Amino acid sequence: MTAQRTVTVGGSPVHVLESGTGPAVLMLHGSGPGTTGSGAWAATAQTLGTSLHLVAPDQAGFGRTPIPPGSRGGLRLWTEQAAGLMDALGAERYAVVGHSMGGAVALALAAARPRQVTRVVAVSTMGAPGAPLSAELDAVWAAAPGPLGARDMLSRLVLDQALVTESAVAARAAAMRAGAAAYTSLFPPPRARWADDLTLSARTLAGIRAPVLLVHGAEDRVTPSGRQPCPCSTTCPMSVCTCSAGAATCRRSSTRTTSGDSCRASSAGTELPDRCDGSAARPQAPDSPSVGERRLRWTLPRPCRTRRSHLSPPC
Template sequence: MTRTALTERTVSVGGTDIFVTETGAGPAVVLLHGGGPGASGMSNYARNIDALAAHFRVIVPDLPGYGRSSKGVDRSDPFGYLADNIRGLLDRLDLDHAHLIGNSYGGACALRLALDTPDRVAKMILMGPGGIGTTRAPLTPGLRSLMSYYTGAGPSRDKLETFIRTYLVFDGTEIPADVIDDRYRSSIDPAVLADPPLRRPSGPSALRTLWRMDFTRDRRLRTLPTPTLVIWGADDKVNRPSGGHLLAKTMPHCDLLLTANTGHWVQWERADFFNAVTTAFVTGSTR
């Protein structure tokens, strides 16, 4: 779907290889993808890159554990690990700061990076981010489907298709079969099978890890200076839309958009709307 000229490279950050695709010119915008099986930066933002590259330098990494980046994630603090690696990527790209756009798992990465080092994030757009009230309610059906992908009988195309068509989007019939095929192939990469990137914490330290992954327990959220736009699909079956209201009430510079007839993949399902809103928010004044 992307037609602009792309450059690709692998950047080493503290021993982790991060595969990065870039295009466009202008203020730096980093697109951080979600954590579903077989996800990658380019596949998750295929409907957005061209439109955003008309205004920005668009940087699209594969998060650690996904795509062509190194596999493996720090299980004791996964969001912190992702944030540290993306901050390191900014360093390697000689960027003092950038705008961060994150969906789901990538939204959690962006929020953690902003909380740890707010001076590195100019503006932030979060779409159904992870880590919002995750210790206070049972898992959603979508998260149960996602977390069980590598368990039981193991991964299969049918399991992935069920997750994508039933839980990821509002209208599953709109997802082309080749999108599922591509993600399935990526999800069964031997390196991924050996160390799946997104698993529910277990073992003696599981509770501590879960608390660390719940941003609503982080007092820094109430004073975060980063201008933030939260976009949440009203029919999100993976992360509860009530998380958007919670962030808007808690964060001092947070606007909230709820999108009708939209699931968890707002940048794909409502691409034209998302591209326009994102461009306006990043380029406009927030005061």
């Protein structure tokens, strides 16, 4: 069962979707206009049930969470607000899952709060040094509120175009209109500077102590895997899942290594990290952070068994 409420963080309201009563998992949405915590994660929360305490906020400037007076959106604000939210909820230790922009926030939060963040899953994450703003992401950020803009944006965000239904377009168009005033201030042109704002420094990445799982869709055009350097590969202990035709997984390393000597993959199969459980999965909604990802589903934050899956070599 899920519930929505408002939590005061630093004197400013933060709208939150919550479910479950188990170990805490903070879930951070991406940056498309009209996205919200509930829009991005409600289907995931329903699937995971009540064994985890899932916390999915509208980040500042999105949904029902305003940008605090005197502030503007950006990595620093979103990171500090996420940390403050979990403090306000009394969560002493928690995992973090982030999609796209939320992935960069998740990694920054792990570096800022190494004692609180137990592990990170970053899906199609931004934040990699040297990753340019793609034409697709530029178009997503520029999408005009309304049905035409919603349809164009959703068609870019999902691999399976059957998910771009009339009801999905209508719902997203309504959300885009409702949040248009705040969203306009987040990513005005020229937009490459906002991608730069979400870039994580080597020093920040080096401060991450939690294991990190990176997941990237093979057909992702918004943050294409071929143009996304691994943000953690040389700077932090990690478990990595990237993709080529399907996906490939690197083992978690206890030392700082390059992705080349930490990966183990073959055409016969790839070992999944010892902190995740592989199973068939499919995007359930256009707002879901599952652009092209298949076959992987994670149970966090408890450890679980290792299993093998027939995956493609790493990109």
